[in-house]
Amino acid sequence: MRKKNIVLTGFGAVGREFIHLLREKSEIIKENYNLELRLVAVGGRDGFICSDEGLNIDILSEAEPGSKSLADYAHDFRMSLTNSYGKADVLVEATPTDVESGEPGFTNIITAFSNRMDVVTISKGALVARYDTVFEVAKANKVRLKYSGATAAALPTKDIGEISLAGSEIVGIEGILNGTTNYILTRMHEEGLSFEEALRTAQQKGIAETNSDLDVKGIDSACKILLLSNDLLGTRYSLKDLSIQGIDRLTKEQMAESKRRGTKFKLLAKAYKQDGKVHINIAPAEIGPGHMLAAVDGTNKGIVFHTDTMGAVCAFGGSSSPRGAAAAALKDLINLYRDN
Amino acid sequence: MRKKNIVLTGFGAVGREFIHLLREKSEIIKENYNLELRLVAVGGRDGFICSDEGLNIDILSEAEPGSKSLADYAHDFRMSLTNSYGKADVLVEATPTDVESGEPGFTNIITAFSNRMDVVTISKGALVARYDTVFEVAKANKVRLKYSGATAAALPTKDIGEISLAGSEIVGIEGILNGTTNYILTRMHEEGLSFEEALRTAQQKGIAETNSDLDVKGIDSACKILLLSNDLLGTRYSLKDLSIQGIDRLTKEQMAESKRRGTKFKLLAKAYKQDGKVHINIAPAEIGPGHMLAAVDGTNKGIVFHTDTMGAVCAFGGSSSPRGAAAAALKDLINLYRDN
Numbered sequence: 191m192r193k194k195n196i197v198l199t200g201f202g203a204v205g206r207e208f209i210h211l212l213r214e215k216s217e218i219i220k221e222n223y224n225l226e227l228r229l230v231a232v233g234g235r236d237g238f239i240c241s242d243e244g245l246n247i248d249i250l251s252e253a254e255p256g257s258k259s260l261a262d263y264a265h266d267f268r269m270s271l272t273n274s275y276g277k278a279d280v281l282v283e284a285t286p287t288d289v290e291s292g293e294p295g296f297t298n299i300i301t302a303f304s305n306r307m308d309v310v311t312i313s314k315g316a317l318v319a320r321y322d323t324v325f326e327v328a329k330a331n332k333v334r335l336k337y338s339g340a341t342a343a344a345l346p347t348k349d350i351g352e353i354s355l356a357g358s359e360i361v362g363i364e365g366i367l368n369g370t371t372n373y374i375l376t377r378m379h380e381e382g383l384s385f386e387e388a389l390r391t392a393q394q395k396g397i398a399e400t401n402s403d404l405d406v407k408g409i410d411s412a413c414k415i416l417l418l419s420n421d422l423l424g425t426r427y428s429l430k431d432l433s434i435q436g437i438d439r440l441t442k443e444q445m446a447e448s449k450r451r452g453t454k455f456k457l458l459a460k461a462y463k464q465d466g467k468v469h470i471n472i473a474p475a476e477i478g479p480g481h482m483l484a485a486v487d488g489t490n491k492g493i494v495f496h497t498d499t500m501g502a503v504c505a506f507g508g509s510s511s512p513r514g515a516a517a518a519a520l521k522d523l524i525n526l527y528r529d530n
Numbered sequence: 531m532r533k534k535n536i537v538l539t540g541f542g543a544v545g546r547e548f549i550h551l552l553r554e555k556s557e558i559i560k561e562n563y564n565l566e567l568r569l570v571a572v573g574g575r576d577g578f579i580c581s582d583e584g585l586n587i588d589i590l591s592e593a594e595p596g597s598k599s600l601a602d603y604a605h606d607f608r609m610s611l612t613n614s615y616g617k618a619d620v621l622v623e624a625t626p627t628d629v630e631s632g633e634p635g636f637t638n639i640i641t642a643f644s645n646r647m648d649v650v651t652i653s654k655g656a657l658v659a660r661y662d663t664v665f666e667v668a669k670a671n672k673v674r675l676k677y678s679g680a681t682a683a684a685l686p687t688k689d690i691g692e693i694s695l696a697g698s699e700i701v702g703i704e705g706i707l708n709g710t711t712n713y714i715l716t717r718m719h720e721e722g723l724s725f726e727e728a729l730r731t732a733q734q735k736g737i738a739e740t741n742s743d744l745d746v747k748g749i750d751s752a753c754k755i756l757l758l759s760n761d762l763l764g765t766r767y768s769l770k771d772l773s774i775q776g777i778d779r780l781t782k783e784q785m786a787e788s789k790r791r792g793t794k795f796k797l798l799a800k801a802y803k804q805d806g807k808v809h810i811n812i813a814p815a816e817i818g819p820g821h822m823l824a825a826v827d828g829t830n831k832g833i834v835f836h837t838d839t840m841g842a843v844c845a846f847g848g849s850s851s852p853r854g855a856a857a858a859a860l861k862d863l864i865n866l867y868r869d870n
Binding site: 211215218219223344345346349350353354355356357358359482484485494499500501502503504505506507508509511513514516517518520521523524525528 | 551555558559563684685686689690693694695696697698699822824825834839840841842843844845846847848849851853854856857858860861863864865868
């Protein structure tokens with residue numbers, strides 16, 4: 191039995207759900223993958239709770255998300271919040287993303303690499319802001335990095351590009367990579383709501399955040415296609431190299447006209463090779479019923495890979511939820527350490 | 531640079547296309563995966579052509595499919611067709627499938643295992659007829675087996691189940707796994723053709739074979755869902771454990787009624803857990819526009835995985851062609867030996 195000690199940074203909804211999954215799945219993971227996963231530290235805004243023997247995941251998986259729960263846990267178990275954690279094998283990074291600075295994810299990831307730990311990141315900030323540095327430091331320390339959680343989570347994207355299309359040339363990628371904007375567009379299309387009305391509905395349902403700029407201005411989609419392009423199309427771009435347009439200027443009239451024409455507006459993130467260069471743009475685009483992503487509605491996400499030998503391969507679905515994101519991190523962990 | 535010597539059994543359309551891909555892709559595979567692939571033997575009905583230094587893939591990739599081309603090659607290069615091949619690392623098995631006996635694939639695969647070779651199989655006969663034996667012999671010889679080509683080829687199915695859904699419980703799988711029947715059903719649905727008329731069209735276009743029984747009676751779909759279930763749902767079933775119904779009894783009237791109702795008939799292969807048991811059935815089923823496979827028309831194939839943590843994940847597309855099947859084998863080869 192392989193044993194791996196895990197540090198988690200970020201105890202928000204996704205981090206808490208990750209612990210929940212550890213509890214739910216640890217027995218079956220031992221059985222199927224000969225792998226024992228133990229949570230030895232969780233870090234929040236005010237510091238880490240740590241235990242070499244393993245933290246109590248029954249309690250943590252039922253606690254409210256947020257750093258306060260970590261302070262409560264420390265109090266109940268008579269420990270202090272610390273600035274660092276002890277020896278561990280792998281970091282799961284799930285702090286809120288800042289795509290400008292990459293922090294606090296960047297520091298968390300680099301610290302882990304320096305400690306010779308592998309990293310599974312759900313947050314994308316560090317990779318978006320400092321892609322090259324992150325990979326250089328990983329290489330220098332001979333450790334590995336997985337980031338399915340940062341590239342559409344429960345929707346398989348990187349896996350398909352790397353594994354299922356190995357040996358094929360990917361000539362272009364098109365994706366509906368953000369569930370929130372897709373939900374808003376679906377409501378606008380189906381019910382004739384204005385952007386503001388549909389956004390408010392999404393916020394009321396907890397699908398959009400109060401500050402929804404990252405989603406509706408296309409930044410989140412841009413981050414995901416950027417990481418996929420850097421990984422699969424060999425680019426070394428950053429956000430500034432991309433043409434990014436959100437959905438916040440789409441009018442009821444445009445939506446109604448498109449509906450009359452039998453098309454739908456989708457926020458498409460595209461990366462494609464042309465004239466020896468990879469172009470990336472994110473913009474609302476009208477797609478007809480024959481488009482492979484035409485049925486990707488609501489909070490669903492989808493991706494199409496255009497290849498030279500396998501034709502077009504499309505994947506869609508995968509829960510857009512904290513549980514789905516946490517499951518993507520768990521998948522990465524298993525794929526790092528499985529022996530079969 | 532890792533070097534791997536390949537033996538190919540079966541020089542039909544897929545085998546020839548595999549050689550074509552080796553020629554087209556060998557440089558990029560060296561570059562991207564640090565892997566040099568060399569074809570050292572090709573076997574057909576009358577024996578093998580072999581060369582320790584590597585066969586001439588420029589010539590073979592342009593030759594007509596069929597054993598006669600191997601005899602011509604032997605003649606031109608002044609060699610004899612042999613009964614066996616020399617030392618090699620991996621067998622690519624692409625002979626025509628016999629799902630009853632599993633031959634000649636079974637013998638080819640077992641021989642390779644006994645020679646301590648890994649195997650990538652495109653033909654499914656051996657696995658369908660003698661699943662347990664094949665895996666036991668592989669294990670005993672400490673070699674590996676990949677078979678994407680036998681489970682819908684360019685459509686990612688096994689990869690998604692094993693890699694992208696690692697740690698998720700797959701509670702059910704639904705697939706449109708046979709391009710030929712899907713093409714026939716699409717023509718019947720869209721143009722009101724009878725089964726016989728649509729079959730004839732498919733045969734004229736080279737989409738259906740003259741003897742189309744394996745496809746239209748649902749056997750090919752059954753083989754694929756069987757292999758996926760044995761791999762991903764832990765069953766050890768064989769064809770006799772499955773309920774299999776083809777599309778050959780669907781009438782024009784049934785199709786017309788379904789069209790009026792706004793549904794489509796698809797040949798669905800389903801494997802699902804119920805009452806602690808996995809049930810598998812293959813039968814024509816009406817699906818509505820909200821079904822994830824509703825847009826999978828023509829020769830396209832598709833698959834949906836229902837999971838406990840990631841929701842439903844659907845993949846569709848992937849060229850249903852000799853090139854697509856050959857590309858699936860090449861993918862398996864790369865994934866066996868890649869170092870990244």
